Amino acid sequence: MQHIIEQFSRSVRAAGATHSPLRIQGAGSKAFYGRTVQGTLLDVTPYRGIVSYEPTELVLTARAGTPLAEIEAALAAKRQMLPFEPPHFGVGATLGGCIAAGLSGPRRAYAGSARDYVLGVRMLDGNGEDLKFGGQVMKNVAGYDVSRLMAGSMGTLGLLLEVSLKVLPVPAEELTLRFDMSEAEALDRMNRWAAQPLSLSATCYHDGALTVRLSGASAAVNSVRKKLGGAEVKDAHIFWHSVREQQHAFFAAARTLWRLSLPSTAASVGETGAQLIEWGGALRWLATDASPEAIRQAATVLGGHATLFRSAAPVVEPFQPLSAPLLEIHKRLKQRFDPHHIFNPGRMFPEL
Amino acid sequence: MNKQELIRQLQNMLPADAVLYEQEDLKPFECDGLSAYREVPLAVVLPETEEQVRDILRLCLRENVPVVARGAGTGLSGGALPLRDGVLLSLSKFKRILSLDPLARIARVQPGVRNLAISEAAAVHGLYYAPDPSSQIACSIGGNVAENAGGVHCLKYGLTVHNLHKVRAYTMEGELLEIGCEALDSAGYDLLALFTGSEGMLGVITEVTVKLLPKPELAQVVMAAFATVAEAGSAVGEIIAAGIIPAGLEMMDKLSIKAAEDFVHAGYPLDAEAILLCESDGTPEEVAEEIARMQAILSRCGATSLRTSANETDRLRLWAGRKAAFPAVGRLSPDYYCMDGTIPRRELTHVLQRIAELSEEYGLRVANVFHAGDGNLHPLILYDANQQGEFHRAEELGGKILELCVEVGGTITGEHGVGIEKINQMCAQFKETELQRFREVKLAFDPSGLLNPGKVIPSLHRCAEHGRMHVHHGQAAFPEIPRF
Numbered sequence: 001m002q003h004i005i006e007q008f009s010r011s012v013r014a015a016g017a018t019h020s021p022l023r024i025q026g027a028g029s030k031a032f033y034g035r036t037v038q039g040t041l042l043d044v045t046p047y048r049g050i051v052s053y054e055p056t057e058l059v060l061t062a063r064a065g066t067p068l069a070e071i072e073a074a075l076a077a078k079r080q081m082l083p084f085e086p087p088h089f090g091v092g093a094t095l096g097g098c099i100a101a102g103l104s105g106p107r108r109a110y111a112g113s114a115r116d117y118v119l120g121v122r123m124l125d126g127n128g129e130d131l132k133f134g135g136q137v138m139k140n141v142a143g144y145d146v147s148r149l150m151a152g153s154m155g156t157l158g159l160l161l162e163v164s165l166k167v168l169p170v171p172a173e174e175l176t177l178r179f180d181m182s183e184a185e186a187l188d189r190m191n192r193w194a195a196q197p198l199s200l201s202a203t204c205y206h207d208g209a210l211t212v213r214l215s216g217a218s219a220a221v222n223s224v225r226k227k228l229g230g231a232e233v234k235d236a237h238i239f240w241h242s243v244r245e246q247q248h249a250f251f252a253a254a255r256t257l258w259r260l261s262l263p264s265t266a267a268s269v270g271e272t273g274a275q276l277i278e279w280g281g282a283l284r285w286l287a288t289d290a291s292p293e294a295i296r297q298a299a300t301v302l303g304g305h306a307t308l309f310r311s312a313a314p315v316v317e318p319f320q321p322l323s324a325p326l327l328e329i330h331k332r333l334k335q336r337f338d339p340h341h342i343f344n345p346g347r348m349f350p351e352l
Numbered sequence: 353m354n355k356q357e358l359i360r361q362l363q364n365m366l367p368a369d370a371v372l373y374e375q376e377d378l379k380p381f382e383c384d385g386l387s388a389y390r391e392v393p394l395a396v397v398l399p400e401t402e403e404q405v406r407d408i409l410r411l412c413l414r415e416n417v418p419v420v421a422r423g424a425g426t427g428l429s430g431g432a433l434p435l436r437d438g439v440l441l442s443l444s445k446f447k448r449i450l451s452l453d454p455l456a457r458i459a460r461v462q463p464g465v466r467n468l469a470i471s472e473a474a475a476v477h478g479l480y481y482a483p484d485p486s487s488q489i490a491c492s493i494g495g496n497v498a499e500n501a502g503g504v505h506c507l508k509y510g511l512t513v514h515n516l517h518k519v520r521a522y523t524m525e526g527e528l529l530e531i532g533c534e535a536l537d538s539a540g541y542d543l544l545a546l547f548t549g550s551e552g553m554l555g556v557i558t559e560v561t562v563k564l565l566p567k568p569e570l571a572q573v574v575m576a577a578f579a580t581v582a583e584a585g586s587a588v589g590e591i592i593a594a595g596i597i598p599a600g601l602e603m604m605d606k607l608s609i610k611a612a613e614d615f616v617h618a619g620y621p622l623d624a625e626a627i628l629l630c631e632s633d634g635t636p637e638e639v640a641e642e643i644a645r646m647q648a649i650l651s652r653c654g655a656t657s658l659r660t661s662a663n664e665t666d667r668l669r670l671w672a673g674r675k676a677a678f679p680a681v682g683r684l685s686p687d688y689y690c691m692d693g694t695i696p697r698r699e700l701t702h703v704l705q706r707i708a709e710l711s712e713e714y715g716l717r718v719a720n721v722f723h724a725g726d727g728n729l730h731p732l733i734l735y736d737a738n739q740q741g742e743f744h745r746a747e748e749l750g751g752k753i754l755e756l757c758v759e760v761g762g763t764i765t766g767e768h769g770v771g772i773e774k775i776n777q778m779c780a781q782f783k784e785t786e787l788q789r790f791r792e793v794k795l796a797f798d799p800s801g802l803l804n805p806g807k808v809i810p811s812l813h814r815c816a817e818h819g820r821m822h823v824h825h826g827q828a829a830f831p832e833i834p835r836f
Binding site for chain 1: 536787796
């Protein structure tokens with residue numbers, strides 16, 4: 001496998017020498033996300049496989065090209081899981097793409113995000129140097145947390161080679177309940193419930209129905225169920241899978257999909273189109289043709305930010321622009337990690 | 353600019369009692385929790401508004417004066433050690449809880465607010481702030497963010513970095529950075545993760561927004577005694593393998609047990625080689641189920657005795673020994689030096705064996721307390737500073753222990769930070785090309801390099817010097833570094 005890294009390193013050095021951009025790609029399942037990159041394809045999928053997995057240490061290390069499905073299967077065999085429930089968005093989705101995109105699924109509001117579970121990375125910087133940050137242990141404060149910085153950086157700071165993640169046991173029991181209510185009621189209910197120890201592990205509100213998943217010890221799940229009431233949803237894993245993978249009818253019908261990340265208690269975004277709410281109110285998906293300016297403005301006023309997640313005509317900046325001081329720091333970090341601007345230039349912001 | 357002129361200018365922007373410059377006023381600030389290192393700063397400033405912080409930083413930048421920020425001064429790695437020609441910026445007057453929203457489960461606090469004060473303020477709503485470093489009655493949240501502080505409940509509830517929404521901070525240039533927001537993520541790079549644990553080298557924190565969690569209904573603890581450390585270690589692995597994530601999972605070795613028992617009379621068995629404290633929290637049903645499962649595993653793994661807390665008083669008594677382990681060990685010896693490495697748990701028996709050998713070799717006793725759930729080891733080296741050369745030996749032994757942690761795949765610091773203390777061991781953990789990236793992260797935030805200089809990241813020269821002293825398997829430790 002070392003020869004593949006050497007090959008990657010040679011490609012990076014060659015690209016740096018000629019200032020020719022590289023388009024880093026795993027399975028391409030998230031190619032729709034972010035800005036379009038012009039550049040030579042750097043296919044990470046050959047560098048694949050689980051490097052180490054020790055269930056009793058709750059730590060898994062795998063190469064960036066490893067399919068998420070392979071990792072999830074290895075974990076499931078030991079009754080463990082990736083707690084952030086990452087969306088795949090396509091067949092063959094890789095670990096590298098998952099961490100670079102930094103996206104998390106339904107469990108995120110209750111268990112933490114992709115970056116929360118990153119313990120360490122091995123990566124190539126813009127000079128083709130093979131670097132390691134973080135490690136394979138849960139508590140590690142040696143040096144700056146470069147490994148978590150890589151999560152969600154869209155491949156603009158370096159080429160991920162290996163990622164170490166903290167994993168958790170699969171909950172002994174899961175149960176999904178459904179309640180009919182208005183959006184305002186649902187927002188209030190989700191926040192009130194989250195402030196109590198109720199074993200919540202996912203929430204979704206759409207079209208007058210609030211769906212809530214409980215996870216934990218059997219005794220706990222059953223006692224919470226009695227407390228909350230509601231109707232039990234059968235085969236709920238199919239529902240949560242459809243939300244996570246955006247195969248739910250709401251997403252299928254959305255031509256332009258906005259992702260609003262807001263404080264969980266933020267008021268309703270209003271009647272701008274169809275909506276699906278996750279993460280206890282902190283994530284609001286909007287299918288709308290409203291103007292990008294209006295949506296960004298609404299998200300800002302509500303204390304969050306808006307991403308144009310999917311669009312038939314990607315003419316708008318997908319990510320909310322940064323404040324001037326933060327953009328300056330982003331540019332300096334990019335310059336330091338990728339001095340020749342070869343890693344996915346412009347994938348996130350035009351300046352990076 | 354000379355010292356008098358700098359002080360005069362600081363006095364122009366701050367109330368008279370917020371600028372300290374007389375030797376006797378400066379003395380209390382000469383060290384943090386790592387008292388073996390001391391340095392009296394040029395001046396201490398105690399601003400109370402963001403504007404004052406900004407103006408101090410701008411003045412110091414203009415005059416090329418280094419600045420070290422300080423919270424409660426409880427840090428254990430010398431991260432807040434002042435510089436003789438620098439200004440020490442104390443955030444101790446920033447001690448207000450600005451807002452607490454029980455529905456959103458968010459508290460916005462100033463950096464000087466004590467860790468425990470947040471949980472106390474949230475308690476009326478049935479909420480708390482999860483990370484609980486042992487010093488939580490004294491340490492401040494700003495310092496917690498700077499160090500990415502941990503505690504005994506990290507395995508289940510995470511570190512500081514997992515429990516933050518937002519930080520407001522000023523760069524050395526006096527620019528306000530708002531990193532993160534009250535949503536669960538922000539656009540751009542995850543600067544919040546990068547900033548957390550940056551040990552005051554990237555910016556001065558002036559406000560922190562933390563997550564609050566619902567307080568579990570019930571907590572219960574099982575204490576298990578073992579005849580060997582190896583059995584205790586394998587019991588920890590078995591609990592995790594059974595799919596249990598205990599709220600707390602702590603181990604103490606024989607010397608720590610004895611010290612703690614003599615000190616607080618927690619009821620620990622003195623004949624045990626190791627004890628485990630395994631805590632479960634949640635709903636009463638959940639706790640009952642989990643405690644029963646843990647008891648069964650502990651027995652199967654050879655526990656010689658088990659004791660389960662019958663009520664809250666009993667639970668706190670069982671924890672009292674562990675929480676007081678540092679001062680208890682302090683009673684055994686005039687001085688002790690607290691180390692902080694993390695190892696993969698499977699290496700525990702080997703590492704404790706090696707520590708025992710090193711202890712013998714250096715002629716210094718070592719007591720071990722261990723956050724067993726997450727692999728974070730705190731060896732306490734006993735020494736007497738009044739004996740010629742003992743501190744030096746303790747420091748060298750500590751360095752060896754940290755390098756041992758790296759050797760088995762762990763890290764030189766789990767939660768105390770690098771500061772000035774472990775700067776040499778950074779050379780053992782990272783290659784020069786990696787250290788260079790750290791230097792560049794620092795420069796991206798602080799091009800002047802004036803914010804807490806000389807901490808965390810060793811210079812190339814320092815690594816070469818240190819590396820030369822440690823030749824491993826007949827090979828120089830850092831072959832890639834150009835040497836002479």
